[in-house]
Amino acid sequence: MSNDMAAAAAVADAIEVAPEVAERPSVDPRNSLNELTGGEWLYFTKSVLTTTYPAELGHHLRKAHGACKPPRLMKELIEFFTKADGVVLDPFAGVGGTLLGATIADPPRAAVGIEINPRWASIYEQVCDEEEIPRQQMLIGDCRTVMAGMEPESVDFVGTDPPYNVHLERTMCNGVYDATHGNRRTDYDMRSDDDGDLANGEGFEDYLEGMTEVFAGCHRVLRPRGYMAVIVRNAYQKGRYCYTNIHLAERAESVGFVLKGEKIWYQAGTRLRPYGYPFAYVPNIAHQYIVILQKPK
Template sequence: MPGKLQNRLNDLDGREWLYWTDTLYITAYPPDATHPLRKKHGAMKPPEVMAEIIRFFTKRGELVLDPFAGVGGTLLGAALAGRASLGFELDPRWVDIYRTIQRDFVIAGGVFRRREETASTGTEIDGEMRQGDCLELLRQLEGESVAAVITDPPYGINHGARGFPGETNFNMTSPRRSGDLGQAPDLESFLARLQDIGREIHRVLWPGRYLVMLVGDRYQEGEYVPLGFLVAEAMRQVGFKFKGVKIWSNKATRRPLKPYAVKSVFVPNITHQNILILRKE
């Protein structure tokens, strides 16, 4: 009788594994207790979603790296999932918010609660955040030292509202910081900079393990820009294998539809993001 198949990637059972391979990924996580602080950043993600991704691509206790950590959604997800984590963030504003969350919140009953509400019985948020340029910080890490890289990078140039200035919060770039990937002058230089970072990610990642990137598509100058797949191709060129994509939308925080060019021409409301799954082979 053949032996039980060993799970080399995560701690999930077969049913949980199969469920997560669905390319449609619709969630409904409402804002959590840390959201009032994190919402100052225009591209934060629900920690619960990040925890689900982390649980699939790592085992308990393994190290997760986020080189574009923002206000720490990946690190908070890692804390929920029981994984060690390390984040790099260029802008000290976002580092300060994450460290405020570390100071004021703990995990109790599987959710984030204010420290004073838990009678000091919660679990600490222990992910480490380092402030600085991620390319330089990546170069300081040893090769093949990270179990997974899970990140939500800037989405390139000219990221701002066009015609509906109040529709969402675009506060995510770092003004006057030349190292900010979101300040790249054009798409070509954006992808080239991202490839430089991708080469370092490839170096520090364990063989056989995954780079997972959340990337939203864009609509600019009257044309749909499939940024997710352009980023995936850029990562393929530095050595990663593109293994698949999950189309993610969180119903609880999705912004209302806007009447772009209504009764004139088709303009999409982009309410999803691409979860790009790439592997070092």
């Protein structure tokens, strides 16, 4: 028997003994939210999410932004909260994690990003070109102004990772351990020079007032019964722990959203640093909250 005939016979034998691949369960015809099966839906609803996403999709470029969102995280959110023809909005698009998540979703979704800093938008475009994937729409400007010019009820889902607070200078243990434990891979000062950048505010109350305006804009452009997912980390600044997630949820509800729940997102491998050592307890905040809100019908 020739090598070609032997190979063909081997393939035929393998096909004959291979287990049948189970068909993907069908989507319930009553499911008006997404394209997921019952099992996929159930798995997503767990309130704790632990991830170890790979460094991919231009991460070597995107990591210049200290809070770049993993595209695969955004993909999971987008696939749960939209149908195949849904439109996604990220008012704090950064280097495009949400836009990339929409592009790699199954099937891909259309997305619009708004970013106040042209530097981050440019990195997103570089990533798309390098990865040879189509660019989603990225608009430059203050999201409060840009959303005011968008059509009402024109998007199906808002997924975003806003600034967590105003920017404050921070050191570890008064600078004692900066040399040995402060070598972060990215610069977490991500502010632009624009006065509209919420991280440039005078204090936490200014930040919350700005976020209230943002949420009002999101509420206007989101369709009825659409969802908004806000990724946020609580803050420890000036000796006080701040429940940023609760404050933002309250501000979102004040403009018409309804709080539906939260997912605790733990990104495994978060590096621990000796904050407060050896004088006081200061937490290593290794998790973030994904606050889920809905615009009522």
